Amino acid sequence: MKTVLTIAGFDPSSGAGVTADLMVFAAHGLFGTACITALTVQSTLGVLSTHPVSNEILSSTLDCLNADLPPSGIKIGMLSCRINAIKVDSYIRQLRLQHSGVGRGFEIPIVLDPVLRSSSGRELLDPAGIEVLQDSLLSIVDWVTPNLDELGVLTGRPVDSRGDVPAACAALQDRVAEKSGGHHRLGIFATGGHLDPPDDFLMMPGGEGIWLPGERVVTQSTHGTGCALSSAFLSRLVLGDASQEAAKAAKRYVSEALRTAVQHGLGRGPMNHLWLLSNEKDQVSMAR
Amino acid sequence: MKTVLTIAGFDPSSGAGVTADLMVFAAHGLFGTACITALTVQSTLGVLSTHPVSNEILSSTLDCLNADLPPSGIKIGMLSCRINAIKVDSYIRQLRLQHSGVGRGFEIPIVLDPVLRSSSGRELLDPAGIEVLQDSLLSIVDWVTPNLDELGVLTGRPVDSRGDVPAACAALQDRVAEKSGGHHRLGIFATGGHLDPPDDFLMMPGGEGIWLPGERVVTQSTHGTGCALSSAFLSRLVLGDASQEAAKAAKRYVSEALRTAVQHGLGRGPMNHLWLLSNEKDQVSMAR
Numbered sequence: 001m002k003t004v005l006t007i008a009g010f011d012p013s014s015g016a017g018v019t020a021d022l023m024v025f026a027a028h029g030l031f032g033t034a035c036i037t038a039l040t041v042q043s044t045l046g047v048l049s050t051h052p053v054s055n056e057i058l059s060s061t062l063d064c065l066n067a068d069l070p071p072s073g074i075k076i077g078m079l080s081c082r083i084n085a086i087k088v089d090s091y092i093r094q095l096r097l098q099h100s101g102v103g104r105g106f107e108i109p110i111v112l113d114p115v116l117r118s119s120s121g122r123e124l125l126d127p128a129g130i131e132v133l134q135d136s137l138l139s140i141v142d143w144v145t146p147n148l149d150e151l152g153v154l155t156g157r158p159v160d161s162r163g164d165v166p167a168a169c170a171a172l173q174d175r176v177a178e179k180s181g182g183h184h185r186l187g188i189f190a191t192g193g194h195l196d197p198p199d200d201f202l203m204m205p206g207g208e209g210i211w212l213p214g215e216r217v218v219t220q221s222t223h224g225t226g227c228a229l230s231s232a233f234l235s236r237l238v239l240g241d242a243s244q245e246a247a248k249a250a251k252r253y254v255s256e257a258l259r260t261a262v263q264h265g266l267g268r269g270p271m272n273h274l275w276l277l278s279n280e281k282d283q284v285s286m287a288r
Numbered sequence: 289m290k291t292v293l294t295i296a297g298f299d300p301s302s303g304a305g306v307t308a309d310l311m312v313f314a315a316h317g318l319f320g321t322a323c324i325t326a327l328t329v330q331s332t333l334g335v336l337s338t339h340p341v342s343n344e345i346l347s348s349t350l351d352c353l354n355a356d357l358p359p360s361g362i363k364i365g366m367l368s369c370r371i372n373a374i375k376v377d378s379y380i381r382q383l384r385l386q387h388s389g390v391g392r393g394f395e396i397p398i399v400l401d402p403v404l405r406s407s408s409g410r411e412l413l414d415p416a417g418i419e420v421l422q423d424s425l426l427s428i429v430d431w432v433t434p435n436l437d438e439l440g441v442l443t444g445r446p447v448d449s450r451g452d453v454p455a456a457c458a459a460l461q462d463r464v465a466e467k468s469g470g471h472h473r474l475g476i477f478a479t480g481g482h483l484d485p486p487d488d489f490l491m492m493p494g495g496e497g498i499w500l501p502g503e504r505v506v507t508q509s510t511h512g513t514g515c516a517l518s519s520a521f522l523s524r525l526v527l528g529d530a531s532q533e534a535a536k537a538a539k540r541y542v543s544e545a546l547r548t549a550v551q552h553g554l555g556r557g558p559m560n561h562l563w564l565l566s567n568e569k570d571q572v573s574m575a576r
Contacts, residue, residue, distance in 0.1 A: 043356035068331035068553045277565035
């Protein structure tokens with residue numbers, strides 16, 4: 001059973017952040033570890049406040065986990081502030097060096113979900129932190145999973161309609177290639193949950209783009225949808241899927257997690273992260 | 289699907305603390321929310337450091353969750369420091385008042401796992417915090433789940449052998465009754481994992497004590513065993529079991545989680561919290 005690491009925020013209502021990511025990993029038969037970048041106070045009604053974890057704790061946690069439970073894949077979510085984005089950037093650079101030193105040409109997949117703002121409007125990464133993403137971190141991860149707003153912020157151009165998406169992805173990919181001195185081709189899994197139909201666009205590292213058809217699931221339980229898609233995509237990559245298959249499987253996973261969700265709370269509740277494991281008829285009898 | 293809350297520490301290696309508790313709740317078909325009292329830096333090799341969360345964040349998190357996702361049961365684990373123990377104490381007192389105000393005589397079950405020290409020897413609750421437990425918090429929870437060391441600290445007398453356990457439980461129950469002005473009868477689920485045989489002792493609120501036979505499972509994956517037993521016990525109480533049945537079911541749950549664990553890390557790794565849901569043969573095919 002492989003180990004995967006999530007570096008993200010903490011959501012006490014279990015809809016998003018590290019606890020949701022750990023459930024997604026578990027649903028895919030993977031063992032998850034977690035490094036919290038920031039505590040948030042939130043419920044299904046929205047984010048009330050965010051509190052970055054100190055750089056010392058972040059640093060010590062990443063080193064401690066890496067020494068004992070080295071990851072086979074990494075998901076990066078909310079980073080909260082510039083200093084934590086820089087720490088994560090240097091951790092990933094150090095890992096990449098370690099792996100290239102092994103001489104096997106093997107690199108673990110790293111997926112970054114650019115969590116910039118909550119659905120309720122709260123800033124989840126400060127502007128100086130967004131610059132760290134643009135100027136450095138995106139050059140060393142394999143995939144980024146922005147929604148249309150995030151794609152707009154990362155490219156500095158509005159992305160409002162289906163027609164804007166392919167060009168914005170190409171612009172982001174070119175920009176990252178340029179920042180990395182021309183050698184890094186970032187893969188982009190742009191999520192179009194607010195488009196009609198809600199299709200996603202997959203821009204392969206080689207520059208080929210394809211639309212992945214989406215379906216609208218009518219539910220109030222949409223808290224952390226982007227988090228889960230990104231973690232499910234990483235999970236499938238770690239399990240050995242090629243990127244297109246991984247993206248399609250992640251979409252199926254999220255659709256079913258939405259479809260089978262039970263309503264919790266008064267607002268946007270959590271999805272059913274563990275549906276892949278659920279076997280409700282056996283559950284009670286096995287416990288007895 | 290009922291909501292249960294864990295108030296405990298955070299373990300990045302997923303063996304103990306809130307992320308393990310959430311898995312235990314999920315395994316029992318319950319929805320878990322979480323309030324972190326302290327971040328820890330740890331792996332399967334032990335606890336490196338602990339960092340209490342500020343009282344303001346703790347307070348705001350409990351209020352935020354309670355307004356949107358009121359719990360049907362609460363597990364209290366690591367409290368870290370006096371000021372956080374006092375905050376949790378006042379939160380529970382406020383909840384108890386709310387429920388008595390409803391006039392239904394209904395009270396949600398609350399189980400406290402007195403996490404005082406890690407297996408690797410690090411202090412997880414300061415001495416002033418232990419006094420808050422002894423003088424106040426134990427008087428308003430329904431059950432406490434100490435191991436023999438913790439029972440010794442809480443009673444101020446050594447608990448080394450099987451023969452010491454019933455008298456120590458009686459002494460703790462009497463002490464708490466006295467502190468509460470005579471009206472509160474604390475239930476005690478004393479875990480004898482280090483006894484041979486590793487039997488547990490259940491002291492009912494009414495004073496009746498019974499031994500629950502345990503079995504030794506040979507595995508290195510014993511990280512967070514106490515956490516999980518306590519959370520599984522709470523889960524069964526929330527699902528409606530009487531206390532003896534809940535205790536027996538919790539023991540079966542933990543034994544199977546130990547037996548089916550896969551080794552992770554170089555030290556004491558996590559148990560298989562989700563064994564109740566696992567259906568490995570279907571897992572991959574359902575994902576495709």
